[in-house]
Amino acid sequence: MTQNPQISAEPVLSCRGLTVRFGGLVAVRGVDLDVHGATIHALIGPNGAGKSTLINCLTGFVKASGGETLLAGRPVAGKAAYEVAELGMARTFQNIRLFGGMTVLENVLVGCHRNLERSILDLLFRRAKAAEEEARFIDQARELLAFVGLNGRDGQLAGSLAYGHQRRLEIARALMLAPSVLLLDEPMAGMNVVEKAELAELISQIRADGTAILLVEHDVEIVRSLSDRVTVLHHGEKIADGPPDGIFADARVQSAYLGREVTHAEG
Ligand SMILES: Nc1ncnc2c1ncn2[C@@H]1O[C@H](COP(=O)(O)OP(=O)(O)OP(=O)(O)O)[C@@H](O)[C@H]1O
Ligand SMILES: [Mg+2]
Structure with missing residues (x-):
């Protein structure tokens, strides 16, 4: 997929050191992310990892406590959600609105x-x-x-x-x-296998038009088959970032995302 000529060299959407605090809770901690045009970039992690909070922060629905967000290289800090939308970042919500x-x-x-x-x-x-x-x-x-x-x-x-x-x-x-970037927060939640496959096809078509897509999705098979890149969050921190095949082989990801404790075998 990296052969796709539409993939931009410069990220369309990026953030550096993005942090979101809710009182004493750090929901997103120092996250760096680069999302490129004409790619599907999956954002995964266990429940409460900070995925929705990160999307809410990138799109101006939640204020960052630290760090910065850049859209086409320009900072969007302090902009209201509708301004961020007008600049080319569109989104859907985990709970349909x-x-x-x-x-x-x-x-x-x-x-x-x-x-x-x-x-x-x-x-x-x-x-x-x-x-x-x-x-x-x-x-x-x-x-x-x-x-x-x-x-x-x-x-x-x-x-x-x-x-x-x-x-x-x-x-x-x-x-x-x-939009130049479309952020989809669990668009397949509650769907059956056929509906998921159809929606995956639609998301691929949106990518083919050159749009960058940040996709929150729990279904590992969908993420594996659909995404060009995967970022994994755990307790608000980015613990892995890369192409899907390598990501799911990563011991930290298996431990965090799949809820398995990876113990180093003795002997
Ligand atoms: N508005 C808020 N006020 C206080 N705490 C919040 C708020 N929104 C989220 N949190 C907390 O921040 C953490 C991250 O939540 P978030 O909803 O971003 O996780 P998530 O990765 O999207 O989880 P899920 O997979 O269940 O959707 C959780 O501990 C959550 O309880
Ligand atoms: Mg969520």
């Missing part, structure tokens, strides 16, 4: 709400242009819905979608930002 009482199409359009606000102002002053812009967003949203496999469901209430489809809808909404 959709507007259940709104339609599928409306949920995707929320992904570009700031642009739409602008278009509403335009509507007052320059109706024709605004209508054109709005129509363009709607076309774009429909294209993305088809891309994630939700064709023909525009008018359905988001809350009435099957669970797996809600996960796909969240991805469509994130893609509405045309």
Whole structure:
């Protein structure tokens, strides 16, 4: 996969020494990470390792206690979550966050709400242009819905979608930002084997478009087959980083992630 010409030499997203404290608890401790364009970078580790906190911090939902985050080489420290999103970092949440009482199409359009606000102002002053812009967003949203496999469901209430489809809808909404980095926090949680395989295919397609993907996933087989690189967190610290094959052979990873105690055999 390293032969992929789209993989950028410079990371799209990186952090150095990133630390997040919640009172006395250090949830993320001095983490360095580089995520490159057109790669799937898995972030793994046992429950409570700090994966979601790291994503929340990278995307501006949680404030860093130390360290820095760079997007395309530029610091994003102190920026609000919506500003970070506008700069090209889009995400989904471990616990699905959709507007259940709104339609599928409306949920995707929320992904570009700031642009739409602008278009509403335009509507007052320059109706024709605004209508054109709005129509363009709607076309774009429909294209993305088809891309994630939700064709023909525009008018359905988001809350009435099957669970797996809600996960796909969240991805469509994130893609509405045309992100350079997409951060997916356990998008396959609760899915069956077939649904997981289908979603893995969709994530591969997003990578093929050049997007960098940071993927939190517990299923070792999925991580092994899908990712180009893996970072392992344990108690908030990065304990390993590298291609998937080497990662799962690492004794520290086996001990931490697979919950096995690795004892050095005597004799
Ligand atoms: N807002 C918060 N306030 C206080 N502690 C928090 C907060 N969010 C997370 N934590 C704690 O930080 C640690 C890391 O949690 P986090 O949710 O990042 O882990 P995770 O790796 O995503 O786990 P999981 O696989 O269960 O999703 C845990 O000990 C958790 O209880
Ligand atoms: Mg989590």
